[in-house]
Amino acid sequence: MSEQPVTAPPAPEPPATEPLVTEPPAPAPPVTEPPAPAPYGAATVWAVPPYLAPAPPSPRDRAWVRTALRWTTAAVVCAAVCVGTAVAVTAPRRTDLPGLRTPADGRYAFPRLTLPALPPKALTPSQGADATGDSDHAADLRKLLLPAPLGARTVKGFLPDPTGWYPAASYIKDMGGKPELTSEFSAFGLRHIAARAWVAADGTRTTVYLLQFRADVDAGTVFDGDxxxxxxxxxxxxxxxxxxxxxxxVTGVRTEALARPAGHGGQAVRVGYVKVGEVEAVIVMSSSKAVPLVNFKQVVGLQGELLQG
Known part of the structure; x- marks a missing residue:
């Protein structure tokens, strides 16, 4: 028997495997150029960087703002009330306020008293007495007369002469017509007399005479006699x-008052004499009842202050 040739069996084929699937690479992001920086200005240069800026306050942090506003509003309201109260208190006269009203004492209401303008470099009697020892008046004596109080009636028959001065003869007659006054005025250099008279609402008549002499010493001599x-x-x-x-x-102004009490028949009279410098003032007040002391002191005092300047 012939031998068959021995052949090797075929090698087994490798097992089939699935092909590996790989994802395609992601596309690269597009390349963009950074934005151009904004132009620098003063605000940009000095601006606070965002990361350094303070965070906005929370509602809880704003509580102090509300408290400050409440106190500010309260202070403004309080100030407005205080100002309104001050105006309400100071605007009316003190005597018009409740609880402060005082009973009237019968004092006269005079218009606003003003002193006349003096010539350049002239001094008032008070200033002159302090600076040079000369207390004469540089102002027009007629402008130093005390005006009539409000509501008083000016005495119509008591008028100065055409020159604006009260006649010396009329004054002498008013003082009882003493002949000694005529020689006295001549000896001591009476220059002129300014005078005014009125009747107040209470019926008291007041006459003010201002006698001006040539010098202080002359007026003093007449004053002592009068x-x-x-x-x-x-x-x-x-x-x-x-x-x-x-x-x-002021000190140095001599004053003297004489009075007759009412009830002795006729007129009640008060007379006051004041001397300031070269001027003597004679104030006569009369009434059918009584001359109120408060009015007498008021008239004499105001006339003396006008003369003092």
């Missing part, structure tokens, strides 16, 4: 009243 002996016509029995003082008159 305060001792010169009386208004028809008036007798006057007695000196040393209790009356005039605190508004």
């Amino acid at each position: 305060s001792a002996s010169t009386r208004p016509a028809g008036v007798t029995g006057l007695v000196e009243d040393g209790s009356i003082v005039f605190p508004g008159l």
Whole structure:
């Protein structure tokens, strides 16, 4: 028997495997150029970087703002109330406020008192007495007369002469026609007299005479004689009243008041004499009842202050 050739069996084929699937690579992001920087200005250069800026306050942090606003509003309201109260208190006169009203004492209401303008470099009697010892008046004496109070009636028959001065003869007649006054005026150099008279609403008549002499010493001599002996016509029995003082008159101004109490028949009269520099003031007040002391002190004091300047 012939031998068959021995052949090797075929090698087994490798097992089939699935092909590997790989994902395609992601496309690269497009390349963009950075934005151009904004142009620099003052605000940009000095601006705070965003990462350094303070965070906005939370609602809880704003509580102090509300508290401050409440206190500010309260302070403004309080100030407005205080200002309104001050205006309400100071605008009316003190005597018009409830609880502060005082009873009227019968004092006269005068218009606003003003001093006349002086010539250049001239001094008032008070200034001159302090600076040079000369207390003469540089102002027109007629402008230093005390005006009539409000509501008073000016005495029509009491008028100055055409020159604007009250005649010396009329004054001598008003003072009882004493012949000594004529020689006295001549000897001591009476220059002129300014005068005014009125009747107040209470019936009190007031006459103010301002006698101007050539010098202080002359007026002083006449003043000494007048305060001792010169009386208004028809008036007798006057007695000196040393209790009356005039605190508004400066030291060195001599004042003297004489009065006759009411009830002795006729007119009640008060007479005051004031000397300032080369001027003597004679104030006569009369009434059928009584001359109120408050009015007498008021008139004499104000006239003396006008003369003092």
